[in-house]
Amino acid sequence: MSSSRRLFFALTLPDALQQQVIRWRAEAFAPEVGRPVAAANLHLTLAFLGDVSAQKESALKKLAARISQPGFSMVLDDLGHWPRPGVVWLGTRRAPRGLLQLAELLRSQAARSGCYQNPMPFHPHITLLRSATQPVAVPPATPGWNFSANEFALYQSVFENGRTRYQMLEQWSLAH
Ligand code: 2AM
Numbered sequence: 762m763s764s765s766r767r768l769f770f771a772l773t774l775p776d777a778l779q780q781q782v783i784r785w786r787a788e789a790f791a792p793e794v795g796r797p798v799a800a801a802n803l804h805l806t807l808a809f810l811g812d813v814s815a816q817k818e819s820a821l822k823k824l825a826a827r828i829s830q831p832g833f834s835m836v837l838d839d840l841g842h843w844p845r846p847g848v849v850w851l852g853t854r855r856a857p858r859g860l861l862q863l864a865e866l867l868r869s870q871a872a873r874s875g876c877y878q879n880p881m882p883f884h885p886h887i888t889l890l891r892s893a894t895q896p897v898a899v900p901p902a903t904p905g906w907n908f909s910a911n912e913f914a915l916y917q918s919v920f921e922n923g924r925t926r927y928q929m930l931e932q933w934s935l936a937h
Contacts, residue, residue, distance in 0.1 A: 766815075767811065767812050768915060769809045770825065770915055771806045771913070773932075774803045778906055783797070786890075790897075795849055795891055796891045803889075804916070806886075807868070818915075822915065825915065826933060828866060828867075831936050832910055834857065835855070835908050837852070837905065838902070839852040839854045842897040849897055851889050853885060911934065913933055916929055
């Protein structure tokens with residue numbers, strides 16, 4: 762059995778918000794635009810770690826547990842399409858400082874632990890559709906959902922039976 766796992770730190774969307782987003786998505790995008798991400802898989806990635814050994818995973822969890830910063834809120838009012846990865850995403854026009862700080866800290870801890878970090882600037886987003894490689898008519902606006910982040914989590918990406926599932930391994934509270 763391999764002892765390395767494909768991991769990432771992310772913010773979890775509350776169940777109610779997941780449901781609101783997928784109901785809206787079904788109206789906003791025709792089925793041929795792309796493959797919808799399952800409601801339970803909707804998340805905002807803070808730091809992608811790639812394949813991580815058990816030892817490195819344990820070290821990264823200890824560092825995550827020491828993070829002390831307040832929670833934050835954002836309005837999910839931005840939408841976009843990246844044709845090359847084929848991603849239609851939901852984001853925010855005004856990323857809160859707390860979000861940027863948390864991502865920056867997790868990404869620098871990951872880099873120092875030897876996890877390759879994409880040099881592109883962090884662009885917080887929630888992937889809504891995949892395999893969207895053709896031009897997409899992106900709706901001009903979203904309902905502008907409010908998303909409050911009171912915790913962050915470490916996830917494992919599991920590929921089984923032809924599907925990707927994100928399994929939460931551990932979650933840490935952001936101070937109130
Ligand atoms: P995406 O949704 O934009 O594809 C699990 O795969 C999560 O990690 C997804 O949010 C995915 O972003 C992100 N991810 C996958 N590979 C990545 C990489 N090489 N760099 C940054 N994020 C990545």
